Amino acid sequence: MEIKTFGVVGSGQMGNGIAQVAAMSGLNVIMNDISDEFVNKGLATITNNLDRSVEKGRISKEVRDATLSRIKKSADIKDMANADYVVEAATEKEELKFGIFKNLDSACRPGVILATNTSSIPIGRIAAKTSRPDKVIGMHFMNPVPVMKLVEVIRGLATSDETYQITLELTKKFDKTPALSNDFPGFIANRVAMPMINEAIFALYHSVGTAEDIDTVLKLGFNHPMGPLALADLIGLDTCLAIMETLYEGFKDSKYRPCPLLRKYVEAGWLGRKTGRGFYKY
8 A cells, every 4th residue: 555645643842853854754644623723723833843953054955845735634523434544642641542543433434544653552452442453553753753763563463464564664655763572561661661760769768869869860870861860850750750650551561650749740741741840850
């Protein structure tokens, strides 16, 4: 199947980044969200990203204009009837994603692949909500999408070889590097990274060190570009909590128990950069 029109459900931090790289690769993009307000905000973010790239000489004004011209805004998921491939990039909540996939299954043509950018929810669980489980796959981009090269590709139990190969080709078209993961909670990236972040939060919770000192140890001692607490703020503490809960529920292992301090911050609305307060103030 030739992919000419690429659908993205969700225009937030991840969704608008995915839409941007897809449009820059030459595909027509339908960027969808629940309201025009959210879609307009997502498009504004893409425009700002491209404008900065022009200012820094990374792309020309012509490339910026051509990229923006390929993005169509949508506030109706039925618009995905025109897409050849769709990626869901909504908030990391199971029931929300299940509802989206049921709607996509109805809206999209038979044979269209439905991918999810989920960072932890098992693909088979999502695929079971559709009539096309062989066409459902994980396509987990890293944040920020336009910068990070990795895409974690996750096959569900029913995912077909054709679906997998098309997704690999699409990942490379986006100038990304695919890494295959089997379908376990958290996959590879977050099964390794989130317990590290969670342990850093425990270190803060137990007053082992300040947030700044904990991040400095990981940056300078292990050559990480960003400390785990600053990374948690970038990801969003609500997302970190959701991933830890998925790991904990999936494995029933106490080593994945979310730190109480993480839960406390989320309950207080301190979600990181997007709210101006997390482990740091922004």
